[in-house]
Amino acid sequence: MTGGIACYKIAELTRLLTKAGATVQVVMTEAATQFITPVTMQALSGRPVYTSQWDGRVPNNMAHIDLSREADAIVIAPASTDFLAKLAHGFADDLLSTLCVARDCPLLVVPAMNRQMWQNPATQRNVAQLRADGIETLGPDSGPQACGEIGDGRMLEPEAIYEAIVSFFAPKVLAGRRLLITAGPTFEPLDPVRGITNRSSGKMGFALARAAQQAGAEVHLVAGPVALATPWGVYREDVQTAQQMYDAVMREVPDADVFIGVAAVADWRVDHVAAHKIKKTAEQRMPTFTFVENPDILASVAALPDPPYCVGFAAESGDLEVHGEEKRARKKVPLLIGNLGPLTFGRDDNEVVLFEAAGRTPLPRAAKAALAQTLVAEIARRLPDTSIIS
Numbered sequence: 091m092t093g094g095i096a097c098y099k100i101a102e103l104t105r106l107l108t109k110a111g112a113t114v115q116v117v118m119t120e121a122a123t124q125f126i127t128p129v130t131m132q133a134l135s136g137r138p139v140y141t142s143q144w145d146g147r148v149p150n151n152m153a154h155i156d157l158s159r160e161a162d163a164i165v166i167a168p169a170s171t172d173f174l175a176k177l178a179h180g181f182a183d184d185l186l187s188t189l190c191v192a193r194d195c196p197l198l199v200v201p202a203m204n205r206q207m208w209q210n211p212a213t214q215r216n217v218a219q220l221r222a223d224g225i226e227t228l229g230p231d232s233g234p235q236a237c238g239e240i241g242d243g244r245m246l247e248p249e250a251i252y253e254a255i256v257s258f259f260a261p262k263v264l265a266g267r268r269l270l271i272t273a274g275p276t277f278e279p280l281d282p283v284r285g286i287t288n289r290s291s292g293k294m295g296f297a298l299a300r301a302a303q304q305a306g307a308e309v310h311l312v313a314g315p316v317a318l319a320t321p322w323g324v325y326r327e328d329v330q331t332a333q334q335m336y337d338a339v340m341r342e343v344p345d346a347d348v349f350i351g352v353a354a355v356a357d358w359r360v361d362h363v364a365a366h367k368i369k370k371t372a373e374q375r376m377p378t379f380t381f382v383e384n385p386d387i388l389a390s391v392a393a394l395p396d397p398p399y400c401v402g403f404a405a406e407s408g409d410l411e412v413h414g415e416e417k418r419a420r421k422k423v424p425l426l427i428g429n430l431g432p433l434t435f436g437r438d439d440n441e442v443v444l445f446e447a448a449g450r451t452p453l454p455r456a457a458k459a460a461l462a463q464t465l466v467a468e469i470a471r472r473l474p475d476t477s478i479i480s
């Protein structure tokens with residue numbers, strides 16, 4: 091940690107990392123300790139915090155060597171303007187800078203500074219140099235800053251830093267692939283205030299989008315109305331209706347190598363959406379609706395002359411074995427992932443069966459995040475090898 095008001099957010103990042111099972115060794119510059127105390131960071135990381143190169147607590151008295159030798163990566167967060175300059179020039183005049191020069195592990199920096207400091211040509215030169223040296227830069231973000239100004243330089247939020255770190259370590263089985271994913275429910279309006287939707291939470295689709303991004307894919311996520319944060323590095327497009335989802339998918343699909351339809355798309359919409367709220371009247375106590383069929387997005391994509399590799403999802407309320415394979419064959423997709431709807435909607439875990447021409451493969455119940463990583467690996471294994479094509 092280097093000096094900056096964003097230091098307080100690293101308390102949360104430390105908590106996220108330790109909760110996920112990481113060992114976090116905190117090293118702070120003198121300036122960082124002006125913003126948050128080593129005591130706080132020690133309590134959250136569960137390890138003594140180092141701030142000085144003269145600290146005698148490391149057994150051989152060589153904190154600048156030993157601390158990096160046991161690390162899989164060093165993450166500088168927040169990374170101040172001054173520290174980026176030091177790194178770019180290889181300065182080693184305090185514990186943290188010396189540790190970075192002496193490291194034998196990857197280095198990730200998370201810049202946090204005022205927008206003018208970020209835009210300063212010297213800072214930009216230094217960042218370009220760091221990138222050329224193979225140092226990973228995470229962010230910065232854009233938005234309101236502690237100084238009251240608005241612009242680039244704001245540190246990424248702790249959740250985003252956490253996801254970027256996880257992403258850094260994930261095997262890149264989808265490197266160079268472009269994925270188009272639908273997620274969540276759709277909402278079919280009846281009138282300006284009412285509509286028909288379903289119980290899909292979007293969690294499985296978002297988990298897949300996150301896992302695919304972490305595996306190196308470029309991900310375009312078309313999301314129905316859900317209350318979920320956009321996974322780090324994923325491009326998200328929000329839609330409401332099945333028709334809007336269809337339009338977004340058809341626009342993006344020419345660029346996609348893989349299409350995964352996770353969304354629970356409404357099969358029908360009303361033929362006429364009332365312009366005003368439908369009222370109960372003495373004459374008509376109950377409205378009558380006529381439904382028309384929505385386009386089947388997955389089947390339409392699969393029927394394209396040169397379709398991407400298509401993966402469908404099916405949430406059934408029973409008889410998964412029968413419906414899963416039948417649905418896969420009907421929609422003409424190579425892979426369909428079946429689950430029992432009532433046992434997945436809104437939950438954080440899921441149990442699925444893979445259906446393909448060669449047969450079925452059940453996967454054990456797992457957290458959706460872990461399951462998404464397994465599914466990404468399964469999908470990656472089935473993709474045509476582009477190195478052969480090109």
Ligand code: C5P
Pocket residue numbers: 272332350351352353354355356357384385386387388389401402403404405417
């Ligand atoms: O037929 P069913 O709705 O159960 O099929 C589920 C699969 O088809 C999912 O992959 C879903 O995203 C996709 N689907 C679609 N467009 C629809 C209905 C379903 O893309 N109109």
